[in-house]
Amino acid sequence: MLLPIEDILPQLTSSLQTHNSVVIQAPPGAGKTTRVPLALLDAPWLRGKGIVMLEPRRLAATNAARWMASILGEEAGGTVGYTIRFDRKVSRQTRVEVVTEGVLTRRLQTDPLLEGVGAVIFDEFHERSIHADLALALCRDVQQGLREELRIIVMSATLEAAPVAGLLGDAPIITSEGRSFSVEIRHLPEDSRDPLPIAVSRAIRTALAVTEGDILAFLPGVGEIRRCHQFLQEGEALHSAPLIAPLYGDLPFAEQERAILSADRRKVVLATNIAETSLTIEGVRVVIDSGFCRRLRFDPGSGLDRLVTERISAASATQRAGRAGRLGPGTCFRLWSEHTQRTLIPADPPEIATSDLTPVALDLAAWGVTDASTLSWLTPPPKSSLEEGRQLLVQLEALDRHGMITEVGRRMAELPVHPRLAHMLTRAVGRGVGPLACDVAAIMSERDLVKASGGTALERSESDMLVRVEVLNGWRKGRRFAGGDAATCRTVDRSAQHLRRLLNIGKEHAVVGADAETVGLLLAWAYPDRIALRRGDGGRRYLLAGGRGALLSERSSVHDEPLLVAHVVERGERGDDLIRQASVLTLETFRREFSDGIVTGRNVFWDEREGRVVSCEEERFGALVLGSRPSAATADEVRSALVEGIVRGPGLSALSWSTAARRFRARVRLMARVFPDEGWPNLSDEALLATLGEWLGPQLDGVRRLADAAAVDLLPPLQGLLPWNLLRRLDEGAPTHLVVPSGSRVPIDYGDDGTPTLAVKLQEMFGLAETPTVAWGRVPVVVHLLSPAGRPLQVTADLRGFWNGAYQEVKKEMRGRYPKHPWPDDPWTAIPTRRTKGHERK
DNA sequence: CTCTCCCT
Structure with a gap:
């Protein structure tokens, strides 16, 4: 044909x-x-x-x-x-x-x-x-x-x-045309709100009753498959008593075959994505698609992976449905609505867009390319991931400072493992622990040879890796072992042998015995950024050298170790990451082997609780502080730590704003608002905070405590922000005082943002019709007229209107209360005064 | 309630 x-x-x-x-x-x-x-x-x-x-x-x-x-x-x-x-x-x-x-x-x-x-x-x-x-x-x-x-x-x-x-x-x-049979697609009227295993098991019951041929159901992962299987076995007996076969990658080969080969009766296969492209199942006429899949996402910020359950793409849905049309016309039940179908992304993002790009960065460097954009890509590798990969490669000695591949890097690129493990191998060979390193690299590269679902609790150990090395060696000696998977052991063993050949490690270098200390060192060479120090509280919380916090899983064999290498870490949904596997690293080994990375330096920082600058001499490895003792600091260091502390902590309000400083600032803000083109500095909270070090820094010499910083007079440094010509213009445009009709010099209050107000006794303003202004007539001054006792009587921006109108009411009321003060019938002709009538006569 | 899938 x-x-x-x-x-x-x-x-x-x-x-x-x-x-x-x-x-x-x-x-x-x-x-x-x-x-x-x-x-x-x-x-x-x-x-x-x-x-x-x-x-x-x-x-x-x-x-x-x-x-x-x-x-x-x-x-x-x-x-x-x-x-x-x-x-x-x-x-x-x-x-x-x-x-x-x-x-x-x-x-x-x-x-x-x-x-x-x-x-x-x-x-x-x-x-x-x-x-x-x-x-x-x-x-x-x-x-x-x-x-x-x-x-x-x-x-x-x-x-x-x-x-x-x-x-x-x-x-x-x-x-070209394809050759497949038509598949009838059936959507639900609405998205199911039930948990996936329930929704899928229900759809399987329906499909068993109304269709013929084997059924393939797609679920996201092993957990869902297990529960769906349970729901099918419980409750009402199934129509036509079919064979139910789970199918996923971790399943032993014989059980995978049970799902793939045709059976003597009707078959229901509960599968992960493995059945979407990798395996073809005989006899399938019906597909039931949950619409979800699990995928690994690389998180560039943390350098860690995360498993997420997500809706599949439209392309993936088409591919899954097509699995029902290989023998003849088929049916696909989709557990989502037609409306949701229209919201699916068209295709899965390409792997290069979501993966750890450290291996790609090494391959590019080996190819002689330092700038990925000089090649033609269908999807360019994301810059952040690539850059992160390059930085790791520098740490692993594969690239030099200029991003060029090193001699070590060339050897690493020839090895068929992740650059982390390749670095470990090149280091290990020189130290005579190559064979063990080959085992560790192979174990890290393949599926976990200890099955978590095996039910056997792992023994307490100093190293989750040592546990696995021992399982592997047990398998090699034909010993029975608990919790290990023979098929994976075989693959790991083959992979380890392959690495030995590539590294020219002969048979004479058999692995005699592995110890936790060596395993820890090997892993530290691969994961220097995941060397982890226990937090002060002594629990299971650790800080990774890369700077992230992580929690040691309860399922790890490791307990109570102050220092370890976290070689399997999963990005947490929020907060701390989860260390799934770890190995002890002795402090002695660590200090000896990583002395190049351990730096002693002064750390001058703001202690928020104490409210002061603290300076100490610290011994650090990445984000880890190995030791610390008090030390002196330069004035510059103290000053910048103090400024940073104020900026991050209490802010401007922690400083003492004298009336003079506050008024000065408000006057400048007024001028800046009215004359935006004259070069007035921006004295808003944000701007002052952002430039705190520049304008206030010089005043803070020798100051360590917040309390002392608060004592500094802010007026001189603020004045220092204005050149002399603007200072002069400020005095004219936004004067500190106004002379009122009585002859008094009354201070103008500019508030915080530069709105001028004048509080003055009513009698001092007699005869003044024009409301006073500042900024050469551009900004009216709001006048607060006060009683002889200094109580506010009236707020006005229209003096003329006040004298002609509301004044008469005020006068009637006040005459009785303040008989010694003048309350003339005609305020236009009265003599403005700040005194009582008695004083006036004398 | 830990663990989609592939590959040097």
């Missing part, structure tokens, strides 16, 4: 005659993985060179190679071969080599020109793994530099093709 892809092969071969890049968009079932490489073998531009095809998974890579070989009547390793970690089948005859992603990145580093390779094919590119994105950027760099004739073919199922075609210099886009 002809595959749909056959129709586009002629177009593909002709496009590649004229273009060096092509994008193929073909849905699942089109047959692109096996047909495209073979169709290109005889292309004239290939000139007998080989083709490399990138596959995201090991199983897919070997299957594709075997299938293509069988089409040619050969076995894998002839014309068609493959290379995956631990397994390689290629020969001199091999022209098509299928590789997994890490293999290609590594090969690009050792053979940057890709000698002997005429074409690179990226299969399943829509998955946007970090490796595929990086490899594409590097291949494009090769193509644009020295190998213009290198062909790049990007194959993708659901990816929007235009952006990647644009990246490849407007590559032609060739679209």
Whole structure:
């Protein structure tokens, strides 16, 4: 039977005659993985060179190679071969080599020109793994530099093709039909509010009654799968008594097969995302999609990972539904509404946008690139994550200060582990603890070989890693062990052996015995930023050298250790992070090995509780304070600590604002408001606080306590902020006093913000019609007219109106109360005075 | 109520 892809092969071969890049968009079932490489073998531009095809998974890579070989009547390793970690089948005859992603990145580093390779094919590119994105950027760099004739073919199922075609210099886009059956999609009228396991189990009961064929249900994680399984077993018996099979990555192989292979009766598979792309399940006609998945998110601020449960993307929902249409027409039950469907993000963010980029930063440095933006990216790696990765690489000795790769860095880049572990390995080999380091690196790189669900409580230990090393060694000696997983032990052991070969560690260096002290040191080389010191309260709270607080999990084997390395840490939802695994680090070892990073320096800081500046000599490693004793400090240090303390703590109100200082400030604020273009300084709270060190600093010489700082007269330093010409203009524009008709000089109150008011006895203002002003007539002064006893009688900004009107009322009332003072009928002609009538006559 | 998935 002809595959749909056959129709586009002629177009593909002709496009590649004229273009060096092509994008193929073909849905699942089109047959692109096996047909495209073979169709290109005889292309004239290939000139007998080989083709490399990138596959995201090991199983897919070997299957594709075997299938293509069988089409040619050969076995894998002839014309068609493959290379995956631990397994390689290629020969001199091999022209098509299928590789997994890490293999290609590594090969690009050792053979940057890709000698002997005429074409690179990226299969399943829509998955946007970090490796595929990086490899594409590097291949494009090769193509644009020295190998213009290198062909790049990007194959993708659901990816929007235009952006990647644009990246490849407007590559032609060739679209193929897929071959799958229609799937009927059923949404709920409204989003379910029940917990996922309940909602899914209910949907399964319905599907069992109204559909036929095996059922595949997608849940976010193991916990939900377990509970859903329970709900199905409890309560009413299930229609057609099906086989219920959980399916997730941690499941032993035999149980995974039970879920994948067809059964003798109807089957219900409860799966994580593993069934979305990695595994195909036989016999599925019905999909039930919870709409959620669990993913790991890298948090650039903390350098830590976090597991989150999130709604899936629209692309993911399409992919999951498609799993019901491989045998014939199928049905997909979506446990969300059509309205919610329209709110789904179109596609999952590419891995490069959400991952730890330390490995990418090292690969780029090894490639000779210090500025990632000089390469072409479909999604550029986020600058903050990349920068954080670079800083870590400097700490790990892989990069120098200029971001150039070091000799150590080159050796690290050749090792197939995270740069942290690669650094540990290079250090360990020089110290004769290479074999143990290989075990530790392998354990850190693979699934946890101690199953938390095993039910066996871990024994108390100085190191969660030592516990695992001992489980591994127990497995090697064929011993029975509790809580360990044999399949993972086998993978870890193979990985450790592989590392030993790469590091030229022979068999003679067997691991004789591991001790907590050595394990702790190894991990400290990998995680110097996660060396952790217990907080003063002696509980399970720690401070990491990187500066974050963390809580040691109750499930860790480690207890009561003052200093440790936190090698598995999860970012907390809020507040402290969680240390899942830790190993003791003796203070002695730490001091000896990390003496370069331990610095002694003065710390002069504001002690809020004491309200004063404290200075001491501290011994620090990153954020950790190892020791501290009182010491002297320079005047500058004290001053800036004091200023910072005031700014962060009590603020301006802690200073003593004399009436004179307050009035001066208010006058300047008035002038600044009325004459904004004259260069008046900004004396608002915010501005004064922001520049506190500059204007007040010089007055604070020798001051350590807040109480002493509060005694400083603020007027002179504030005056110092004005040049002499503005000081003079201030006296004219915003005078301190006004002379009133009685001849008195009365002070003007400018409030805090510069609103002038004048409080004056009524009798002193007789005859004055015009309301007084400041700022050369631009700002009226609000007049508070006072009784002879100084009590407010009237507030007015219109004196003339007052004399002509309200005055008569005031007069009647006041005459009786203050008979010795003048209350004339005609205020216009009365003589203004501050005295009583008696004084006036004399 | 800890633990989606893949890979050198």
